[in-house]
Amino acid sequence: MIDIGANLSNPTFDNDLAEVLQRAKDAKLQAVIVTGTSVESSKAALALAEQQPNFLYATAGVHPHDADSYNNDIEKQISAMLGNSNIVAVGETGLDFNRNFSTPDNQRHAFEAQIALANHYQKPLFLHERDAFEDFHSIISANKNEQTQAIVHCFTGSETALKAYLDLGLYIGITGWISDKKRGANLREIIKYAPLDRLMIETDAPYLTPQQAGLKNQLSKKNRNEPWTLPYTAATLAECLGVKTEVLIEKTTENTNNFFNLVS
Numbered sequence: 520m521i522d523i524g525a526n527l528s529n530p531t532f533d534n535d536l537a538e539v540l541q542r543a544k545d546a547k548l549q550a551v552i553v554t555g556t557s558v559e560s561s562k563a564a565l566a567l568a569e570q571q572p573n574f575l576y577a578t579a580g581v582h583p584h585d586a587d588s589y590n591n592d593i594e595k596q597i598s599a600m601l602g603n604s605n606i607v608a609v610g611e612t613g614l615d616f617n618r619n620f621s622t623p624d625n626q627r628h629a630f631e632a633q634i635a636l637a638n639h640y641q642k643p644l645f646l647h648e649r650d651a652f653e654d655f656h657s658i659i660s661a662n663k664n665e666q667t668q669a670i671v672h673c674f675t676g677s678e679t680a681l682k683a684y685l686d687l688g689l690y691i692g693i694t695g696w697i698s699d700k701k702r703g704a705n706l707r708e709i710i711k712y713a714p715l716d717r718l719m720i721e722t723d724a725p726y727l728t729p730q731q732a733g734l735k736n737q738l739s740k741k742n743r744n745e746p747w748t749l750p751y752t753a754a755t756l757a758e759c760l761g762v763k764t765e766v767l768i769e770k771t772t773e774n775t776n777n778f779f780n781l782v783s
């Protein structure tokens with residue numbers, strides 16, 4: 520079982536990362552991909568991956584929230600990291616019109632530029648989309664090529680969006696959002712349209728703690744999600760799809776190894 524998205528360079532993990540990683544291993548996680556969201560956090564993610572090769576991997580990119588800062592210098596620094604084999608994807612990048620922390624125009628520009636980087640370096644894309652389906656779909660369609668591989672991480676969108684992304688050949692990442700009683704209801708209903716060979720699982724730690732009863736009390740730090748909770752999301756997703764949890768885990772792990780070209 521592999522967590523394809525954990526923000527382990529977030530300062531909330533500064534004091535006890537070794538314990539956090541041990542708990543992940545105890546929960547039978549074989550690897551964790553550490554998400555980069557800016558030059559700084561991508562460098563920090565890469566440093567972690569270099570310390571624990573074959574257990575931690577990293578992505579490098581600029582999150583839509585930080586798109587206002589995207590310029591040639593930032594692009595050069597991201598490019599410089601993409602030749603490193605510990606960096607397994609470009610991202611996260613994409614569009615977030617829910618909060619618009621960066622202007623929509625800057626988000627579109629940074630997104631297009633990072634798709635070009637992924638095409639150039641032949642790395643998969645780790646994508647984020649919130650309330651931006653139409654623009655996101657048209658940008659990825661127009662800029663991807665035959666070889667471009669992409670995953671829409673933390674998918675929380677509509678049935679229309681899900682089907683359109685699958686038609687484009689994209690992969691879908693599922694977080695603890697799916698166990699949220701209210702916010703996850705639609706996702707639990709529609710996720711059956713995604714074939715097992717297009718799904719992966721992630722925690723998005725320290726965010727999006729799964730909502731199973733009693734789980735919150737087991738967190739070592741209040742309101743901080745950790746990779747060890749991933750089996751809970753695997754179980755919920757398996758239930759929605761009507762498959763055994765072991766089958767779900769085996770299939771999503773295989774998808775992850777192939778997609779990110781991990782050494783296993």
Ligand SMILES: [Zn+2]
Nearest residue numbers: 611647672673
């Ligand atoms: Zn995201």
